[in-house]
Structure formats: structure tokens, C-alpha cells
Amino acid sequence: MATDLLESLQQQIVPAAGAATLSHGCLVFSLAPEELMPTVRRLKEEFGYDLFLDVTAVDWPADALRFEVVHHFASSRQPLRVRLKTRVAAADPSVDSLAKLYGSAAFMERECHDMYGIAFRGNHDLRPILLYEGFTGHPLRKDYPKGREQPLVPYRN
Amino acid sequence: MAARTVPIVPAAPTGAKDGAFEYLTTRKDELVGWARKFSLFPYPFVTACCAMEFMAVSASPYDTDRFGAALPRFSPRQADLLMVVGTVTHKQAPVLLKVYEQMCEPKWVMAFGVCASSGGFYQNYAALPGIDRIIPVDVYIPGCPPRPEMVIDGIMQLQDKIARAQHPILTRTF
DSSP states (O other): OHHHHHHHHHHHSOGGGOOOEEETTEEEEEEOHHHHHHHHHHHHHTSOOOEEEEEEEEEOTTSSSOEEEEEEEEOSSOSOEEEEEEEEOSSSOEEEOOTTTOTTHHHHHHHHHHHHOOEEETOOOOOOSSSOTTOOSOTTSTTSOTTOOOOSSOOOO | OOOOOOOOOOOOOTTOOOSSOOOOOOOHHHHHHHHHHTOOOEEEEEOSTHHHHHHHHHSTTTOGGGGTOOOOOSSGGGOSEEEEESOOBTTTHHHHHHHHHHSOSSOEEEEESHHHHHOTTOOSSSBOSOGGGTSOOSEEEOSSSOOHHHHHHHHHHHHHHHHHSOOOOSSSOO
8 A cells, every 4th residue: 555655646746856765664755846835735635644744944055955945744544754855045045835734834834934044935924933033043054153142131241 | 524633833933043045145147047048948940851850859868858948939039049950041041030030139049950050061042051141150060960969969058158158137238
């Protein structure tokens, strides 16, 4: 059953993006940013991927498409998880928000925006969720200095 | 049934010297310090994994009650010992400062564990590198987490510090 699903997912989901890879029991697709929304909609509506697990990002400072936005999905019916990787450039690090499809995505996109500065089009509440108002920069980007502190309370000495 | 009889104890004649203490002399600071060091009311500002060790040292096997420091007050206004147990982040620092400022004098601060003392192994955007950057600290207890013996030693050192300190209660200097 898992192999059937694997084949049908591989054949039907974005064949343009090249073959999917299987990594630690997780089917991995690499997508272009504009393919993200239709792919996720198909995953949810046709393949039963009803659980949005996480969105995070990877910073590759040397690459032209610097940020890799990574989405994870699970299904209550399928024995296989799906990971979608979307590369975006540092000049415009934005992808579509999945908050309309999965309500929980709104919070996780806020965290990803905190840490990596990825803008999620369609998520209109990207206030800091783990960081605080007034924090400048995105601490999980590779160019954020390790020792840079932004204290809210002035130091005594 | 026999009537109950109440023994009548004759009262001591007034003004008689019976050899008991009538007064003793001490220094005011010693007296006040002695009273204060055995009545520490801690406010546990517990944020992280050190809390487990705090519970262990508070519970019966180690029993901080022996040092008069057992009854946690969950209002800073009723506490005089602020125990900062665990990592404090920059986001949380204003809360810690407000708790400290709400405590009445006299007050003491204990940095419980290495994160509260110096930030520990965290050196990043999130962690406050030691609570002494924002509030004065009286006793630092190292360890990740500290052994209960170290916490007890810290409490006893704080007691020594209180006993040796000046305790102005009437005026600014006395």
C-alpha cells in the first residue's frame, strides 16, 4: 500500500520538479514557489494529508536561492509523511501562506517569520510570536552574529 | 465520683530573685539578623529544568525548612528571598525585574543554577547572560543543576551574610 501511494504521489504531484526522494520514511519534493499552493491543495484534498506538522526554513548563505522553506505534512490515512522544499531568493523571501488550508499554519508561519524573515503572503498576522516587539533581524539566519544581544532591560553595568 | 481537685500553685512573690534570666544583652544588628536569617520567605521564580532540583531540595529528604526557608510565598510582596531558578530570557527579563521591584526591603536574591548565574552554556540572541545584569544577586549557586547540598550551602552562606549585615530598622543608619 505504501509503495502504491508512493508511486501515485510521485507521478501525480509536480512531475516537473523531478523525481521525489524518499528520506527516512518521508517523501521529499522540491518545488518552485508558485507550485506550493496547488501542490498542498492537492495533497490535502486528493491524498488525505489532513495534518500540517511544521514549517521551517534552512539558510544556505552561499546559494543564489538562499532560503529553503520546508513544510511537513502527515495524514491520518496514509502511512507516509510528505516534505515540501521551496527555494526562495534572499531579495524576496516570500511564499504563499497555508493558513487558509490549515489553521495551525498561521502560528508556525509567525515563528518562521521571526526566525528567518520569510514572508508568508496571505498571513496578515506576522507579529513576533517567540521574539518580542522591537527585535531587529532574524536570529536563525546564518549572518546573525552569535553574540548579538537585544536586551529589553538595560544592563546594570 | 470524687470531685476533681485542682492543685493550687502558689504564685511567686513579686520582686523575688529566682536566678532565671531577666535580661540579656546583644547588639541590635545581631538580634535582627538572627531573626531575619531564620525566617526567609522565598519567592521561587522558576523557569526551567532547575525547578526539578528545587523541588528535590525543598521536599523532605533535604528539607530547606530546617533553615527557615521553606514556605514559598507566591506573591513577591510577601517574600524576602527571590530564588531565580533556571534560564531567564531577554523576553522574560522585564517580568523578573518587576517581580524584584515589587518585593519589600529587606530582600535578597539567589541565582540558582548556572543559567541564572551566568547564562550557562547559552550564548545567543535569546538568553540573558546572568540575572546580575539586571538585578543585584547575593548568592550564586553553580551547577547544571546544582546538587541539593550546594543549594543548602548557598542558603547557609546567605544566612551568614544576613547575620553579618547591618539591619537599619529605625533610621537610615540604625
